Amino acid sequence: MAKTAKKTTAKRNTKPNNRTGSSRSKKVATSRQQRKWLFIVAFAIVATLLIVPSFAVSPAVKNLKDTQKAELRALKDRHEVAEDTKDDQCDAMSGRQEDICEDELKVLKDNNEAEEDAMKARHKVALKALKTSEQQSSTSNESATQGGTGGGNNGQAGQQASNGGAGGAGGSGSCVGSGCSGSSGSNGTGTSGSQGTSSPGTSSSGAAGQPGSGSASAQVQGFRIRTAGAGNRCLDVSGWGTVNGTQVILWDCHGGANQQWVASGGMLRSVHSGKCLDVDAAFGGHNRSPVEIYDCHGGANQKWGGSDDSTGTLLASHASGRCLDAAGPGTANGTQIIVWDCHGGLNQRWIP
Numbered sequence: 001m002a003k004t005a006k007k008t009t010a011k012r013n014t015k016p017n018n019r020t021g022s023s024r025s026k027k028v029a030t031s032r033q034q035r036k037w038l039f040i041v042a043f044a045i046v047a048t049l050l051i052v053p054s055f056a057v058s059p060a061v062k063n064l065k066d067t068q069k070a071e072l073r074a075l076k077d078r079h080e081v082a083e084d085t086k087d088d089q090c091d092a093m094s095g096r097q098e099d100i101c102e103d104e105l106k107v108l109k110d111n112n113e114a115e116e117d118a119m120k121a122r123h124k125v126a127l128k129a130l131k132t133s134e135q136q137s138s139t140s141n142e143s144a145t146q147g148g149t150g151g152g153n154n155g156q157a158g159q160q161a162s163n164g165g166a167g168g169a170g171g172s173g174s175c176v177g178s179g180c181s182g183s184s185g186s187n188g189t190g191t192s193g194s195q196g197t198s199s200p201g202t203s204s205s206g207a208a209g210q211p212g213s214g215s216a217s218a219q220v221q222g223f224r225i226r227t228a229g230a231g232n233r234c235l236d237v238s239g240w241g242t243v244n245g246t247q248v249i250l251w252d253c254h255g256g257a258n259q260q261w262v263a264s265g266g267m268l269r270s271v272h273s274g275k276c277l278d279v280d281a282a283f284g285g286h287n288r289s290p291v292e293i294y295d296c297h298g299g300a301n302q303k304w305g306g307s308d309d310s311t312g313t314l315l316a317s318h319a320s321g322r323c324l325d326a327a328g329p330g331t332a333n334g335t336q337i338i339v340w341d342c343h344g345g346l347n348q349r350w351i352p
Contacts, residue, residue: 064130068123068239071249074334075119079112119238122246126239222260222271224253228312228349230331234259235277235350237293242273245280248291250326250335266303266318267296276302279339285320288327291337312349314342323348 057065086108090101225235227250236251237258253259260271268277276296283289285301296302300319307314315324317339325340329347342348 058134060134061127061130064127064240067251068127071238071251071334072116072119072123074332075116078330078332078334079116083109083112119247122241122243123239125243126241126246129242130240222257222262222269223352224255224259225261225268226253226351227326227331227347228351229326229329229346233331233333233335235261235337237270237272240272241293242275244275244292244294246273246293248277248293248337249333250330250337251333265298266305267298268304269296277304278302279317279319285317285322285339287322287338287340289320289322289339291324291339309344309349311346312351314344314348315350316342324350 083105086101086105090098090105093101227233227235230250232253233250234253236249238247238249240256240258241247251259257272258270261268261277262271263269269275270277270293273293274296275293278292278294279285279301280290280292281299281301294302301317303318304315304324305318307316316322317324320339321342322339323342325338326347327336327338327340329345330336331347340348
């Protein structure tokens with residue numbers, strides 16, 4: 001009987017504590033779950049800090065996008081009107097004339113589509129150029145700001161184990177940018193020590209450098225060129241473009257650098273890009289040759305002669321004798337600028 005009791009007791013003692021094991025498992029699972037959520041939260045915070053700034057859009061970029069959108073919409077509207085007019089003309093014809101008209105309409109649509117694609121491409125280039133310019137400007141501003149913070153380093157204290165030595169020379173002021181000058185601090189002097197000790201020498205700090213100028217330069221001031229054919233529309237470099245071949249159009253006068261021009265040697269230079277008003281040489285200076293901006297080279301297709309009257313100035317190309325002309329004659333935003341036989345109409349009259 002005693003043996004049986006001992007066996008029962010032994011079995012009870014060797015029986016696993018299921019409650020204790022279950023509690024530990026729950027604690028481990030909870031700890032893992034907490035670590036998992038902490039990792040997820042930390043990852044989300046880091047991702048937000050890295051990703052969100054890359055999607056930030058500056059006011060200038062937003063304005064350019066809005067301008068480009070409106071410009072493309074104006075071009076499409078103008079194309080739609082031209083195509084509808086041509087379609088009506090074809091409907092009024094019959095036989096062979098109608099077939100010819102339909103062919104012309106197809107060519108017109110293809111040309112319009114190509115012009116819209118070209119504008120989209122120019123807009124993309126202009127947008128990229130603006131973003132690059134903003135990044136460079138931001139870097140230059142940071143450099144200019146750092147330029148004014150230069151200051152002399154404190155001279156090293158003359159602290160020796162025995163006799164006090166002379167303090168180190170003060171460091172010279174330094175800064176980034178031109179016009180920076182920081183004078184060296186004077187040498188500190190150490191007091192002779194007694195019994196192997198000395199007080200530290202002192203040193204004056206170099207004077208702070210003058211604020212650096214960075215790469216900032218004064219903005220060249222030009223003048224706008226407004227068409228006499230519309231109340232307040234100016235010669236405008238499309239999409240704030242800066243690359244060769246960017247078209248010149250009419251747009252609401254806003255005084256931006258892409259509407260500012262400087263006259264020099266018979267040429268008109270864009271303040272925004274430094275490039276010159278140019279008749280596209282690929283069109284030979286014939287009627288409807290587009291006007292663009294291009295690297296200034298002083299050729300006849302970049303030189304203009306003027307004749308004034310009470311309504312404005314005629315600007316004639318030296319290369320062809322044809323006049324700067326708002327195509328159409330148009331007055332809407334996005335109207336293309338071309339050269340055309342001089343006739344003295346308001347769409348060829350310009351007011352500085």
